[in-house]
Amino acid sequence: MELHSHSKVTLNPLNIRKDRKHYIVEDMYSGDFYEMPEVCIDAIDLIGQGKDLHSIEKVLKERFPNEDVDMKGFIQDLLGLGLVLTIDGKEVAKKTAPPAETHGLPWIPEKAGKFFFNRASSLVYLAVLLASAGILMVRPELFPAYKDIFVFDLMMYNIIVFLSLTFLLVVLHEIGHVLAMRAEGLPTGISLGHRLFFIVLETDMSRVWTLPPDRRYRLYLAGLAFDAVVLFAALLVQLFFPEHALGAGIAKMAAFSTFIRILYQCCVYMKTDLYYVIETHSGSYNLMENGQNYLRRWLPFLPEVKTSKEFAGEEKWVRPYAFFYLVGIMITIAVLAFYNLPLIVHAAMLVMPGFSEPATSILFWDAVVFFLQFVIMAGLLLHSWSRKYRLNS
Incomplete structure (x- = not known):
């Protein structure tokens, strides 16, 4: 699937929480966790606002002048982690909501x-x-x-x-x-x-x-x-x-x-x-x-x-x-x-x-x-x- 500078992306439902230095990102589909710095979190937030990659990259370079911002590379990384839902409205992979928790020793109060x-x-x-x-x-x-x-x-x-x-x-x-x-x-x-x-x-x-x-x-x-x-x-x-x-x-x-x-x-x-x-x-x-x-x-x-x-x-x-x-x-x-x-x-x-x-x-x-x-x-x-x-x- 082609990815260009004006592409718009949607991501899996994510739960983001501040940690000691950076942020912990939870994929609500898989239950996996990832550590990410603030620049990535801001990128995810801008993606959620429906902005295209070019606009996001421009904003991030202004906010983080000392960071090497590459939105195409970032999206490729997210694709590798299975966090991307759609690119330009086209579904990357068929995903369903995670099943209800049926394990994990819930009988222990x-x-x-x-x-x-x-x-x-x-x-x-x-x-x-x-x-x-x-x-x-x-x-x-x-x-x-x-x-x-x-x-x-x-x-x-x-x-x-x-x-x-x-x-x-x-x-x-x-x-x-x-x-x-x-x-x-x-x-x-x-x-x-x-x-x-x-x-x-x-x-x-x-x-x-x-x-x-x-x-x-x-x-x-x-x-x-x-x-x-x-x-x-x-x-x-x-x-x-x-x-x-x-x-x-x-x-x-x-x-x-x-x-x-x-x-x-x-x-x-x-x-x-x-x-x-x-x-x-x-x-x-x-x-x-x-x-x-x-x-x-x-x-x-x-x-x-x-x-x-x-x-x-x-x-x-x-x-x-x-x-x-x-x-x-x-x-x-x-x-x-x-x-x-x-x-x-x-x-x-x-x-x-x-x-x-x-x-x-x-x-x-x-x-x-x-x-x-x-x-x-x-x-x-x-x-x-x-x-x-x-x-x-």
Whole structure:
């Protein structure tokens, strides 16, 4: 379809909201969100007034003399995003109104979300986290260690209980996000995903962009808030009920699992919950990509990431983020070196003698179950990767 200087364009219904530095534009058809500077918003407003591209470009050049205004190029960009409805009265693509919301866990009432996430509860979660840190400082022997998961004599029992407990705690983490989303009346859901080589559950938080920046923090930190409660409860059980071997052992498992998960939240190079907190505070929504490109000067093995044109003023956030990016990598290496690898080696040494036992021996099957878990985790990881590939292709 031909586009010329006197063309008139209509766009999809858009919802535009001021953000920290620029504007968030929501496509009411697709539900997708885009960040745009003020010059683009003024262009959209003039398009809505029915002005042709030549007139719009003239007005914008007067308003923004330091901007490189190119309306034809801008419309081409909007076409690529699927935001253009018609050009000179001719429909670009057949579009229908979006269907009514039929998903997003609407059966969870907003009151339930607001009970767990409000101003008072935020202070409680912070106090609980600080109390846990205080307990670990006063009683360093309670600090989580990789041997904490070896509660039972048989490895299969340790594996089954630890994986089941970890799964339940991860679900609880995601329920925190779900409740925080529902507290704002937003639809959401939980799906399977991955961070590098780690299988994770992910809460759909795409609708968080409908909120002002200051109201997003609670939603991003909701999972960590529930983690803080779990860690505190696990430490209390160890403090007050040490004579109950099984209960204290399960509490150690829970503390270990939760502590590692909190550490991984600090690995902001994987776009964790804390990454989105930093991103929201900075107002720079290509922070990770720009940080990677900045670090490639010294770490050329990092992949080059193509990003849209950087907005002025965002550069000051790239260097601090690059520092935290490297800190996150070091945390990952430390967890691998001091927790994951010693745990796997220790467990393997305990179960390896089982392979020399007959197939009728419980020790033989104990060893089989231990190595079977790696096959299952690899399968889940491949499923997550293939799903992401299908969605992106």
